[in-house]
Amino acid sequence: MTEEKRVLAFDFGASSGRAVVGTFDGRTIHMEEVHRFANDPVMVRGTMYWDVLRLFHEIKQGMTKAHLSGPVASIGIDTWGVDFGLLDQRGNLLENPVHYRDRRTAGMVEEAFRHIPQEKLYGITGNQIMPINTLFQLLSLKEQRPELLAQAKTLLFMPDLLNYFLSGVCRAEYSIASTSQMLDARRRCWSKTVLDALDLPDSILPEIIPTGTCIGTLDAALCEELGLEPAEVIAVAGHDTQSAMAAVPTEQQEFLFLSCGTWSLLGTELAEPVINEASERANITNEGGYGGKASFLKNIIGLWLIQECRRQWMREGHEYSFGELEQLARAAEPFRSFIHPDAPEFVPSGNMPARIRDYCRRTGQPVPESVGAIVRCIDESLAMRYHQAAVELEECLDHTYPRLHMIGGGIQSRLLCQMTADACGKEVLAGPVEATVLGNIALQLLSVGAIESLREARRIIRDSESIQAYQPQEAERWQEEYQRWEAVTSC
Template identity: 50%
Template sequence: MRFLAFDLGAESGRAIVGTLRDGRVTLDEVYRFPNEPVRVLDNLYWDALRLFHEIKKGLLLAVARYGRDIQSIGIDTWGVDFALLGEKDILLSNPYHYRDSRTQGVMEEAFKRVPQDKIFYRTGIQFMPINSLYQLLAYRLQQPSLLAQAKAFLMMPDLFNFFLTGQKASEFTIATTTQMYDPRSGDWARELLTSLELPSSILPEIHPPGTILGTLLPQVAKETGAREVPVIAPASHDTASAVAAVPAQMPDYLYISSGTWSLVGVEVPEPVINQDTLRLNFTNEGGVAGTFRLLKNVVGLWLVQECRRAFERQGEILDYTTLTQMAREARPLVSLVDPDHPSFLNPEDMPAAIQKFCQETGQPVPQSKGEIIRCALESLALKYRWVLDKLEEILRKRLHVIHIVGGGTKNELLCQFTADATNRPVLAGPVEATAMGNLLIQAMALKQVNSLAELREIVRNSCELKVYEPQDTSAWEEAYRKFVGFL
């Protein structure tokens, strides 16, 4: 059977057809398109209508290649961002990008109304100014007349599902990224929203991953040449789909979904909401098959991506392979940064921001491109080590192996640094974990896959994992002691 996944990330989107046969899934990327934010005056937006145009184009190309063989469609995207619809389902505003500056100071305003610990104990979600809760509060504080017109709140994948089917609904894993979901009640945290004077009536019903939302609208089917196939909500948060496809066989492992962001965590049967997770600012996001993802959001390869853009602005176009080789040749463990320091959220010049951090912390300032990239990659690996240590403290057990999935698996230097920094073997792969998870959850919805365990067995059968063993761990132990001092 064949299924169509749309995987939209912070840099690009893809339409991928997956064929499930004999316990294996094979992938065919039929279309790739850029996903670039648009700055208008002082604000940063997503171009939602352009993205929907690209989704329809991807559907058209998939139908041209596979015709009626496509059994269903599923969409996953990044978390936290959303759209507001008004009367007659009109899009009230272009959805804001999570890196837009309008949420500066809004989280602190929320704490004046509701204590920070109360928000955490209600939602179990870590505190980041980009969370949907603070984005929605920014509307109330800065654009109250626009919020008053809102009739529906839809997360980004939910918006595209609505455009495809006409059905307004939210999927569980994406809803949990908002810091507006109460995992104990299994519904929106309506009391919290009322305390912040935010409307809960605009929130849609929440459905579990693998829900068939409806079929393609006739006009969309006609425009793309598709039949009216089912549209399924997979794990609509891209990280949830990726974690579903972690090819683990044994318990007690750490996963890292590695891309623009690094999501570092474990799979648990229920959320872990206590003083430790509050103090350490960990998060409990929804997973597949009744699970939760206890994790930490770490700024990931964003550091390298933004360095590459800065180098391009200076007139030097370098691919990631070249940058990684430059880093490989630089001296090891000279200077380190905290990847999650606020100065790295959206700087105008990432290399300059890294240099400034090193200068202000009394370290040698990296000068060459290779030194800057190596500093970023080593710092990421050491942040993974910190998250690993804290998770083991919370869970009171040792995590024996690390699974890295996603695009970051292609950075072999980072994978090796992770093994070295954590003193754990690293199993890297699959690269296309998000797409595999999306496609195979669609297959679960259509009764072609029976369980999460079977899904992971299919993933193991469908990809080769690369193993990285720890090396020179004593040097990394010394670097870790230095790194912890910056946190």
């Protein structure tokens, strides 16, 4: 009989986090959420920070609760990309990490292009040019707070920083490093060309390690404080998208997937990065994944739009569940108004319903007034954007995918899943919901030797989860409306 393995996965999203114990009996993975907590940014004198010490407190709570039912073999952490903390010469945190939605990077992309041409930057890094990327955050520090950068000895991305708090080891895991726009995508190392062009220090960047590396064990003082037994700290795919990628329940080597959460990421898994004129024109990113694979991805604003609308309605005294919002959207008139989900005005936090109305007013469309009309506008526009991204990606690769694996929290909206199938004209296979956590767990099990290969891990996940199929039902109507969406969003 196979010995049961228990591992502990921490999954941090942009608004919440959770601790999940994964138990593998040799055939299937069983998950138990032992702790859930809020992850709210904190505004202090005009700067938006992550409350990282509170997050580490929640990690301690999660470890303590997991230990109640027995020790775990390992711990793995995944988070969002691009953000980081800076350590001083003594290894102390200089200040709380700044949130990627903070406005400090305004104008930094244009400033960077004064020193390195856009085509050269993309040609080296293969990263989608986005103001939130680490490179532009560091450039803002050099321009606006050089004294802070001068004090820094080590930069650690968010999952690497939390791993450091657990183990005392400073490393940069491959997948999270690849979100930074500082990595040479082909050579898989920090790009001295990019860093020198912007006069940024390469000495603060730690050694890059492969995804799934054991970096050490829990710090002895931490074990004593919490009454825990030592466990391995595994650098799983620190970028949550790459943990989710590991959980795509497919038998195919060539597949198209959509990770649907606060951000939506649509792409595929390749042996090597694809960096050419077509991918640069489409602004498609290349990220690193498990086994040195490359993920060819399009970043799209996702459920952030609905989440931020919901927060605004709560401020106005209306407590809608996500299920209620879906029902209201289903009842609303179809194809009335569209937005471009990635328009700059939708990136910051704030009154999202008002911004959506302003966008529709500015583009000469009917203004969505009701809650259902706004949510339907978002859902339909996201589905259109997914179709556009899929077309761009398939053109870059000269390959057509007949189906789309849709994973993550967004698949709980059956309406959005069906819209995506109709807009893309593809069969949508929805599941698992908990793809990021399952991928985190699977990568730990690979690291400790309980699973032999990523292919086996995906088979186990497929056998452990329920997958829902959606067939295109109104593809012709959606193609007609897509032309109108393109016309509206290109204004």
